[in-house]
Amino acid sequence: MTREHPTSATWAPMLAELERGLLQRDVAARALLLAALAGEHVLLLGPPGTAKSELARRLQRLLPGAHYFERLLTRFTVPEELFGPLSLRALENDRYERLTEGYLPGAEVAFLDEVFKANSAILNTLLGLLHERQFDNGSQRVPVPLVCLVGASNEQPQDDSLLAFYDRFLLRVPVQPVDDDHFAALLQAEAFDDRPVPAEALIDLAQIEALRQRAxxxxxxxxxxxxxxxxxxxxxxxxxxxxxxxxxxxxxxxxxxxxxxxxxxxxxxxxxxxxxxxxxxxxxxxxxxxxxxxxxAHTAPQPIDGLERAVMAFEQQLDTERRTPPDAQDDSAGKLALARAITRPGEESEMLRITSERAQRRYSPVHIDARVAQCDALLEQLMALHNERLTQAHAVLGQARAHAWLPPSWLLQIEAVHAERCGQLAVLCAQHQSTRHGFAALPVDAGATPVAPPPVHWETP
Structure with a gap:
């Protein structure tokens, strides 16, 4: 099946097939498929039992008719195990050739576990095979059909002599056991099956080659x-x-x-x-x-300490003005003390409520209007920043969700950061709106001296 005009949706079935039943392998699956389609090789770094070989086998099943080769390498591995035995018939004719059918030189997809434990003779041969897609078989250099070699290791090589081979893997992906949040799902996961690969998930190599030329x-x-x-x-x-x-x-x-x-x-x-x-x-x-x-993705911290301090400063100022006692000539404080004295514990009386309201200091309309105006100015800043970050979040998430290759686990991180950032500002807006209502509801003394209060100050970080 040929897809004339591949789009981002073209690769979704392939990725779904690679990830089917696997937990927290979205990054590895994407790196593996992307490398294979681009003609590169992948190194998976992690402990045994993390589905590294399973991913390689699944990649082979996406390639119609592809041959697969797999070996666990040790320091005792000999070249015959990877490249095939020597041809006895060729030796009779003084030719040093290998029978490569069924071995690495004849495979489209290969998986080599503990790849850095091989000896230098094997690694030197692998260098040319990976980089040039050529295999020296006796006096002949023959092309190999290798699409992607997947290497696996518990750790990166420590020996400097292995760095050239390590560098041949363009993508080097850490793979770790599932975390605590996914452990229950791991225990209940179904066993892997070998069901047929859907037709839409099969890789069309002719199409891929045409795509490489355009790329x-x-x-x-x-x-x-x-x-x-x-x-x-x-x-x-x-x-x-x-x-x-x-x-x-x-x-x-x-x-x-x-x-x-x-x-x-x-x-x-x-x-x-x-x-x-x-x-x-x-x-x-x-x-x-x-x-x-x-x-x-614009996930770097964007502090709003100054605005948080401002909101807190207004709350503290409102609390202060609510608690400020009335003028000395007002006997409301004494009446409040009497009302409290005659009210039984745990009982709310109407007289106590009314007296409490009258015991608050009353402010001129000018004072209250000034405080409300100051609140409005800060609220305008909060709302502007909230709208700015909402706009940024919509733009970033729209682009992230439209990208076919971005790992879903990364998208979740990005969504969480922007949601928290916008939510934090929404909470501050609501919190400050409540404070504004508090100032507007302060007791009014129409006859008080119309003096505007000084602005509310707060410390900047």
Whole structure:
């Protein structure tokens, strides 16, 4: 089945098939599919039992007729286990050739577990196979059909001699066991099955090749270029070295991702892959994730301490004015004390209520109008900022939800940040509105000297 004009919806069935029944694997599934479609390789870093091999097997099932190869590597693994046994017939004719059918050189999708434990002879052969898609079989260099090699390891390599091989994996994705919030769902999850892959989830390699050619012509959008320039500064400031080759590979991956959604240029949201391309150490992934979320999703903290202090200052001023006793010549305070004395504990009397109201200080209309006006000025600031952040949230979330490759777990984080930010301002607006009503309801003395009170002050952070 050929899809003439792929859109963001084209990849949804493939992602759904990769993630089916798996918990918290949205990032790994997206990185794996995106890498495979772009002709790159993926390294999954994490402990055993985290569905790394299952993801690789599912990728193979998305490719009609694709051969799959899987091996667990150790320091005792010999080349014959990966590349095939020597051909005895070829040896009789003084040729050193391997029988590669059913082995790595004949596979479209391969999974190598504990990939860094292989010896140097195997790793050197893998280097050329991964990078050039070529295999030296005796005196011949033959092309291999490899679409994607998925490597797995408990940790990144510590030996400097392995860094060149480590660098061949463009995407390096940490995979951890499910967290406490998803543990109950893990225990109740159904066993994996091998049901047929839906036709709409199958990968059309001819279409993918055409898409790659179009992707190479896509420009970097201004927003994406700006984020990449800032990413280079972030890498330098945090002491992370990123080679020129990796930057170029990243751009090619971004171009393919943009082309997969029929976009005219690479956009800012395509850069969600930054943590998995630029972080050489899994410990750096959270920092790169924050970099992307702050730069593109605008999740960086936006303090409103000054406004919170202002709202609190008005509340305290209202409390002070409510508690201020009446003038000395007014005997309301004495009457209130008498009313309280004759009222039994736990009993509310009408006389006590009326007397309490009369025992409050009364303010001139000018005083009350001034306080209300001061409240209105602050309320206007609060409402303007609330509307500004609502507008920003709608714009950000609209873009995030429209991006086919953005992991849903990231979208939830973005939604939570903007919801909390807007909710916090909504609460402050309601809180200050109540204070405004309190000032407007202060007891009035029409005959009081019409003096406007000084503005309410608060400390700025």
């Amino acid at each position: 190479a012509t896509l420009p970097l959008g201004d927003g994406a270029l700006d984020v990449l320039l800032r990413a280079r500064q972030h890498a330098a400031a945090s002491g992370q070295a990123v080679s020129d080759r990796r930057w170029r590979q990243l751009v090619a991956l971004l171009q393919w991702q943009a082309a997969s959604g029929d976009a005219p240029a690479v956009g800012e949201w395509d850069l969600w892959v930054l943590p998995y391309v630029l972080a050489a150490d899994p410990a750096h992934v959270p920092g790169w994730t924050r970099f992307f979320l702050d730069a593109v």
